[in-house]
Amino acid sequence: MLATVALTVQFGLNGDVALDPTSGSRAELAVYGVLALLGVTCAIILVRRGAIPWWGRWTGLAVLLGCSVVVSGVLPPHSALPPEHWSIGLIGWYGLVLLYDLAIGWFAGFLIVHVTLIGWSVVAGGAAADLADMAVTFVSVAGFQLGVALSARLVRTIAEDASRTSWAEERLRVGEEAAAAAARNHERRYADLRHTTVPLLAGLADGTLDPRAESVRRRCAVEAARMRRLLNAGRSDGATDRVVHELGAIIDVAERHGASVHLSVRGTPGEVPEPVRRELLAPIAEALVTARSEARVTVLHVPGGVRVSVRCAVPDLPVTPPGRGEVSVVESVADGQIWLEASWRSP
Structure with a gap:
């Protein structure tokens, strides 16, 4: 679900980056392609395995932070980053895809590092108005993504609790059915003995049967x-x-x-x-x-x-x-x- 959201944000809301190569520098286009490849890879792994392995998780996070560094303008040439730049939210969505099943602190820490790296160029040479616009963008985008992460974690916790409860109820039901089947089996075995063993014992007791025979x-x-x-x-x-x-x-x-x-x-x-x-x-x-x-x-x-x-x-x-x-x-x-x-x- 989250991988679908991230891919929709990239190709639906920010598809013009790929359609119009002149809209950004070569570094930005390279970052866009790397994010697209990362998103498709995560989607395939989630469909086939249901979860991203630990090595894929941490490799993907390293790739995302590297993209933040490139987009921030650390690698020249690059101009000052506009507050509405597509990379601010997109990298955060992919980070949520990789970290959704961990404690919320992991995703919050990732957002802090991501925001710090990607906003460095504005902090280093931007005007006060640029800094204010960037801060508003970061708070709104990262805050929304953090809320989505909290909701996903809550839904996951509810699902896990429901699964444990269902499993416990199923074990109880199976145990009760096994006990009832065992009781019926005992009754059937005792009924067999009443038809064969009891008459023999009765005959031996009343003398109608000779034990020497x-x-x-x-x-x-x-x-x-x-x-x-x-x-x-x-x-x-x-x-x-x-x-x-x-x-x-x-x-x-x-x-x-x-x-x-x-x-x-x-x-x-x-x-x-x-x-x-x-x-x-x-x-x-x-x-x-x-x-x-x-x-x-x-x-x-x-x-x-x-x-x-x-x-x-x-x-x-x-x-x-x-x-x-x-x-x-x-x-x-x-x-x-x-x-x-x-x-x-x-x-």
Whole structure:
């Protein structure tokens, strides 16, 4: 915005300097060209990067002060500077472009140096009337630019405060949504346990189930693995591979029952929804937790999906098929060994 104002002042209000080369000395025309090049460069940098780098800022300020020195008549030949000269305000506008995002004191200091340099020729040899006219011009132009700098700084401060407030509100909203999602996830996990674990415990408590029976012990092992996996899933938010994280809980239960499990993971993990993970690992858990010898588990991540397979001794009871249609299970039995693969592909 400020770069647009500076370029408009140069080419709109003071374009006659370039159109009429006889209106000024060669030094003034050179300064006009340097300022035009500086303005276009600043505009390009602001469009591409959004901010002027520190080296560009201080290089540009050095160029501006050099232009003030040239226009003031330090480099001859040059006549006394008229109060309405185009360079008085134009150099100040470009200084504002370079310093707008710093403390206001930087721009005020630049204006003081600029006014001192550019008015030196009038101070050195001008009459009292010229000095008064120059002082009025400096105060009006520099005062207006200083007011614009203060307004720009105020707007920037308000925008930064609004951005911080918006960011804080967004973080609070995301935190509340995450907490609500975690609560819903807990409720869903507990509901799963009510349908499977609670009836088992009730049967063991009232004596309708015999804990010595192999089928009951298998159900206990499966439910222990399910509880361990579901409770472990609640702590898997920071896990890179949540499938492997939950699978680790199942393997831990299987090893506690005497199995020797070898896990192999391949591919780059992707996002797998929690209900899909539950259905994907359920048949693997049923086959794995009853293994009493060696078992091999493989997790293969493919683009847009995942496959989990297990090879172990044939379980006493058939594996329960998944309840979700998007999870498919392939089972193969040979020589007392079962190979079971559960796979899912994102729709």
